[in-house]
Every structure is written in structure tokens, then in C-alpha cells.
Amino acid sequence: MFRMMILMFGLLAATGGFPPASAASAAKARVHVIVIDKMQYGPMPTGVRAGDIIEWTNKDILEHSATARDGRFDVDLKPGASGRITATAGTLAFFCKFHPTMTATVVVE
Amino acid sequence: MNKSLFALVLTLGLGSLAGAHAATPAPALNDAQIAHIAYTAGVIDITAAKQALQKSHNKDVRAFAQEMARDHAAVNDQALALVKKLGVTPQDNPTSKSLASGAAAEQKKLAALSGSAYDKAYVANEVAFHKTVNGALSGTLIPSAQNAELKSLLETGLKLFQSHQMHAEHLAQSLK
Numbered sequence: 001m002f003r004m005m006i007l008m009f010g011l012l013a014a015t016g017g018f019p020p021a022s023a024a025s026a027a028k029a030r031v032h033v034i035v036i037d038k039m040q041y042g043p044m045p046t047g048v049r050a051g052d053i054i055e056w057t058n059k060d061i062l063e064h065s066a067t068a069r070d071g072r073f074d075v076d077l078k079p080g081a082s083g084r085i086t087a088t089a090g091t092l093a094f095f096c097k098f099h100p101t102m103t104a105t106v107v108v109e
Numbered sequence: 110m111n112k113s114l115f116a117l118v119l120t121l122g123l124g125s126l127a128g129a130h131a132a133t134p135a136p137a138l139n140d141a142q143i144a145h146i147a148y149t150a151g152v153i154d155i156t157a158a159k160q161a162l163q164k165s166h167n168k169d170v171r172a173f174a175q176e177m178a179r180d181h182a183a184v185n186d187q188a189l190a191l192v193k194k195l196g197v198t199p200q201d202n203p204t205s206k207s208l209a210s211g212a213a214a215e216q217k218k219l220a221a222l223s224g225s226a227y228d229k230a231y232v233a234n235e236v237a238f239h240k241t242v243n244g245a246l247s248g249t250l251i252p253s254a255q256n257a258e259l260k261s262l263l264e265t266g267l268k269l270f271q272s273h274q275m276h277a278e279h280l281a282q283s284l285k
């Protein structure tokens with residue numbers, strides 16, 4: 001149940017439908033979900049702030065990863081699995097260590 | 110590029126040439142044949158990966174081989190589930206035969222090598238093999254596929270093969 005709430009919260013946050021102010025009592029950090037499917041990262045979240053959660057959800061049949069170019073994170077994602085990090089400020093360039101054609105960048109304010 | 114791969118490129122290339130120039134369209138590959146070719150390509154790469162896992166002691170080469178075995182098994186499982194759902198029986202054809210005989214010859218050649226000579230030859234062949242399959246997927250198989258789900262799976266397969274090719278190229282560089 002808790003996980004579901006987190007997930008819903010994350011989806012709302014990712015679509016921008018959740019004003020940060022009303023979230024203050026539940027949690028300060030927003031969750032931004034990046035969906036992986038068919039050998040690619042889905043749309044990148046915008047308005048990500050340092051301290052927010054970035055979550056990758058792998059809907060593909062293949063194992064992937066979200067690996068930072070600068071080495072600050074390396075999240076393994078088996079098919080159907082999710083993984084998350086706490087965002088730190090800067091431009092986060094990441095790729096899949098198994099599939100180097102998969103690349104993306106998230107800007108964290 | 111080795112002879113068997115070259116033969117395959119010719120087979121696939123002639124198919125599309127005939128399609129472009131003939132007054133009446135040449136009989137294109139049907140979905141049952143396309144599924145067979147894609148599945149065969151996956152099996153070949155899994156077999157090569159298993160050989161690599163038996164022969165190689167290089168950490169990066171072994172990790173690459175594990176990835177090839179894992180990814181192609183996942184795609185082939187999906188392909189099997191799809192043909193079952195569609196009630197299609199994959200159909201053997203000259204392209205599949207050409208792929209399989211080329212791979213058998215390559216496997217025999219690789220079996221005779223060991224150490225870094227094996228590693229280099231395996232990875233070089235992986236680059237060439239993925240390149241050939243990419244050409245077939247984008248030039249012939251995807252355009253010819255009729256069923257939308259098969260086409261979509263082939264498109265994911267193409268992205269996967271392109272990615273594996275890049276990974277193999279990076280690995281080949283590091284083995285120099």
C-alpha cells in the first residue's frame with residue numbers, strides 16, 4: 001500500500017499534477033519517474049530539484065542500467081524492476097552500461 | 110568480413126534489389142520466414158556467447174558474452190511467445206540456412222583459437238555479425254514484416270543489435 005502511494009505520488013509529481021506546496025506535510029522530496037521500454041529511456045522529467053527522487057522503471061524485456069557518466073550513480077534494472085537515486089544538483093548525463101546507444105540527460109536545479 | 114557473412118549480405122541484398130527492379134514485385138519474405146531469420150540470428154549469437162564463456166578468461170569479454178546470451182534469449186522468448194499467439198510456424202528459408210552455415214564455420218574457426226587471439230577474433234566476429242544482422246533488419250526484414258507486433262519486436266531487436274554492435278566495437282578497441 002505504501003509503495004503504491006509512493007508510486008502514485010511519483011506519477012503525479014512526474015506529470016506535474018502535484019503542487020509542491022501541498023506535498024510539504026507528506027514529504028519534501030518529489031519523485032520523478034523515468035520509464036524504460038523498447039531499448040530507450042522515456043521522456044525526461046523537468047523541474048527536478050536537488051533532494052528529489054529520480055526513479056527508473058524498467059518495463060522492457062531486457063536488463064538495463066542507469067549509469068552516470070561521472071560515476072556518481074549506477075543503478076541496475078532487471079526486467080520489471082525499479083531503482084531510485086536522490087538527485088544532486090547539476091546536469092546528470094547517464095547511459096545504459098549494457099546498451100551504450102541508450103543515453104539521456106536530466107537537469108537538476 | 111568473412112565469406113559466409115558476405116554470402117548472407119548478397120542473399121539479403123539481392124532480395125531487395127529484385128524487389129526494386131522487377132516489373133512485378135519479387136516474392137518478398139513472409140512473416141513466418143522473417144520470424145525464423147530473426148530467431149536464428151539470436152540463437153547464433155547465444156551459441157557464440159556460450160562458446161566464449163567456455164573459452165575466454167577475459168573479464169570484459171565474459172561480461173559481454175553474458176549480456177549477449179541474456180539479451181538474445183529474452184528477445185527470442187518474446188518472439189516464440191508472439192509466433193505462438195499469432196499461430197505462425199517459423200519457416201526455414203535460404204537466408205536462415207546461410208546464417209546458420211556461416212555461423213557454424215565461424216564457430217569451428219574460433220574453437221581452434223585460445224587466449225587473447227580467441228578474444229580478439231570472437232569480438233571482431235561479433236562486430237561483423239551484428240553489423241550484418243542490422244543491415245538485414247533495417248533493409249529487408251522490418252520493411253517486409255506484415256504483422257505490426259512482429260514489426261515492433263524487430264524494431265526493438267534492431268535497436269538492441271545496434272547497441273550490441275557499439276558495445277562490441279568499444280570492446281574490440283580495448284583489446285587492441
Ligand SMILES: [Cu+2]
Nearest residue numbers: 064096098099
Ligand atoms: Cu540497456
